[in-house]
Amino acid sequence: MAEKVVFHIDFDYFYAQCEELRNPDLKTKPVAVCVYSDRGGDSGAIATANYVARKYGVKSGMPIKFAKKRLEESPDAIFLPTDFDYYSEISDKAMSIIRDYSDIFEYVGRDEAYLDVTKRTEGSFEKAAHLAQQLKNVIRSSIKLSCTIAVSSNKLVSKIASDFKKPDGLTVVEPEKIESFLGPLPIRAIPG
The missing domain is CATH 3.30.70.270 (Reverse transcriptase/Diguanylate cyclase domain)
Incomplete structure (x- = not known):
């Protein structure tokens, strides 16, 4: 048998990879796809991040505020809402x-x-x-x-x-x- x-x-990094398909310029930038909460502002969590953003320590599940802090030194960082x-x-x-x-x-x-x-x-x-x-x-x-x-x-x-x-x-x-x-x-x- x-x-x-x-x-x-x-x-x-599926969601971020989909965003790179839509906009290939994102491939070289730190990209985090976010699930924003109803509280507004930066409340919510990272759904996924591309590998450029991961080099800065950005991870899935991380609060958006923490991710923004980690990406402060990267002026071209992009935070996008999910598009399911x-x-x-x-x-x-x-x-x-x-x-x-x-x-x-x-x-x-x-x-x-x-x-x-x-x-x-x-x-x-x-x-x-x-x-x-x-x-x-x-x-x-x-x-x-x-x-x-x-x-x-x-x-x-x-x-x-x-x-x-x-x-x-x-x-x-x-x-x-x-x-x-x-x-x-x-x-x-x-x-x-």
Whole structure:
């Protein structure tokens, strides 16, 4: 029986990457996409930030006030409100492509999905790595987004592995390497 092969796909800094699609000039600037609260002003939190902003320590979930403080020395920092209709439109295009590459597709959110590709790869992790790279290339060429894909024999390990080699990475954890991959990780690396 073929080994199960599961992809976890995570679109890198998705909301900010969508904003860069809309306005390519943002690619070189620190960009934070914000969920503003009803209290007005700078109340609310960062939904995501591009990697330029992350160099200043801006992170998802951070209060907007703290993010602005971290980006004080960057006069070209951009803070944008979320545009969920636009992000959903881009996500729908991406997920349509991803579905075509899966035997079984599981939508997790606008920027995340699991794919069971056991049948199409015949349980081969070598074939899976090639398929994952092909999928990344198609996504990049057709909708101009980068994503990180992790490949393993189950959803949990592929989810954990997708945090490695970001952005635009590809990580393969074969079944016989799961223990050595997970062993040194801190317990907080396990989602849930």
